[in-house]
Amino acid sequence: MAVNNERDARASISVKLSRPSDKEEEFNSNVESIHQHLAIKSFLTQMEILDPALLEHSRLVTHYTLLMGRSLGFTSDDERKLLHSSLLHDLGKMGIDRQIIEKKGKLTPQEWELIRAHPLNSVKILSIFPYFRDIIPIVKHHHEWYDGTGYPDGLMGEEIPLMSRMIMVADAFVAMTSDRPYRAALTINEAVGIIRKNKGRQFDPKLVHLFITVVSEELKTPL
Numbered sequence: 365m366a367v368n369n370e371r372d373a374r375a376s377i378s379v380k381l382s383r384p385s386d387k388e389e390e391f392n393s394n395v396e397s398i399h400q401h402l403a404i405k406s407f408l409t410q411m412e413i414l415d416p417a418l419l420e421h422s423r424l425v426t427h428y429t430l431l432m433g434r435s436l437g438f439t440s441d442d443e444r445k446l447l448h449s450s451l452l453h454d455l456g457k458m459g460i461d462r463q464i465i466e467k468k469g470k471l472t473p474q475e476w477e478l479i480r481a482h483p484l485n486s487v488k489i490l491s492i493f494p495y496f497r498d499i500i501p502i503v504k505h506h507h508e509w510y511d512g513t514g515y516p517d518g519l520m521g522e523e524i525p526l527m528s529r530m531i532m533v534a535d536a537f538v539a540m541t542s543d544r545p546y547r548a549a550l551t552i553n554e555a556v557g558i559i560r561k562n563k564g565r566q567f568d569p570k571l572v573h574l575f576i577t578v579v580s581e582e583l584k585t586p587l
């Protein structure tokens with residue numbers, strides 16, 4: 365009987381030891397947050413050095429996706445995922461010649477291939493870090509179109525992760541309202557008009573409505 369009790373006591377101690385305590389879990393999650401923070405800072409610094417226009421673009425896209433996320437009542441964990449995926453969605457574009465990214469005319473098949481590879485290249489870079497696993501699908505699918513004609517997988521509608529659909533709208537708006545070497549920036553009204561026209565095709569119709577609402581609120585002007 366005494367032996368059994370001793371065995372049970374040992375088993376219970378070993379179960380307790382194999383299960384991390386709340387304090388340990390909190391410590392591990394804090395360490396993970398610090399690692400994430402430093403990795404993001406390092407990526408953004410690389411962008412600043414190699415492609416400052418890409419950094420500016422990523423920050424603006426993040427500004428608009430976060431406005432949408434707040435309006436949708438995202439939890440702090442979802443907000444963190446949205447922040448990280450918006451900042452890093454185009455990581456794989458670093459190193460692509462700006463002349464190709466901003467080319468006015470038709471892209472050659474090779475140039476198009478380079479552009480189409482960027483979401484998967486972003487994924488390749490992020491996959492090295494275990495703590496970015498939850499943003500990988502968001503980054504991977506940020507060029508999928510609502511009607512299924514986007515890339516890399518031709519996902520359709522709500523098969524596309526919600527945050528990828530949010531990045532898609534913000535990304536298009538920021539691109540259209542930024543100056544390009546071959547054209548001046550479109551006005552906010554022009555860009556909103558194009559986004560409206562493409563709802564259900566390129567963009568999630570519900571998110572188009574939400575996006576226009578949050579931009580109108582920000583500008584204090586109905587659009």
Ligand SMILES: [Fe+2]
Binds near residue numbers: 453454482483506
């Ligand atoms: Fe992109």
